Amino acid sequence: MAEGALAPLLLGWAYLLGVSRLRARGDIWPRGRVVAAVGGLLALAAALLPPLAGHDEEFPVHVVQHLLLGMLAPLLLVLAAPVTLALRTAPPSVRGRLLRVLHGRAARVATAPVTVLVLDVGGLFALYLTPLYALSADSTALHLAVHAHVVASGVLLSWLLVGVDPGPRRPSTLGRLAVLLVAASAHGILAKLLYAHGLPAGAAGDRGLGSQLLYYGGDATEVLLAAAILAQWYLRTGRVAARAARRSPA
Secondary structure, three states: OHHHHHHHHHHHHHHHHHHHHHHHOOOOOOHHHHHHHHHHHHHHHHHHOOOOOOOOOEHHHHHHHHHHHHHHHHHHHHHOOHHHHHHHHOOHHHHHHHHHHHOOHHHHHHOOHHHHHHHHHHHHHHHHHOOHHHHHHHOHHHHHHHHHHHHHHHHHHHHHHHOOOOOOOOOOHHHHHHHHHHHHHHHHHHHHHHHHHOOOOOOEOOHHHHHHHHHHHHHHHHHHHHHHHHHHHHHHHHHHHHHHHHHOOO
């Protein structure tokens, strides 16, 4: 139990420390971002602690854990803008190194739409349509590696779609919606394959229920992502229109 709580606690402590430093010098940090951070960390904790972590050998429980780790928690944590917070509170030397990494070639490759889709969608297909799922159930190291991949790929997808932190240039609003459509379609196809063929092989518990949870839970989170994309577009176009109105002659 303690090990599962360690990562969310450390991340939460670091985030709140950054917020307190900003406020101590009179700067403002949006409360909505703090709420998103708390929600994301609670989702992580719920996935990594009992009762879910104590029964994740059951496929339906595993799917709920996956939805929390790979979809809901990354969405909320990305909206919390942790990198922006780090940039505003870090020393100049650290800030410069972090910006070089964020705008470097490796970051551009890792956040390219094709890379993100391969990692996110391809990782799911590899996990559930190959012996990888059964192998991860018998190996603690592989189990943890799968969790790490799920979180990382979920963060990359959420950042590409709705991220507010600086980084490589992201697609337009239509491009983001297209990426989301591809990811959502692939998730739906995978869930239907699992349901139709009783997969993944070797999984304990009700595989049909797990497949349905994957299908409907994925849909719900993808609706949230679509709403966030459109909300950001609306706010962005509103700011552009306001600036244009201020610049126009009376």
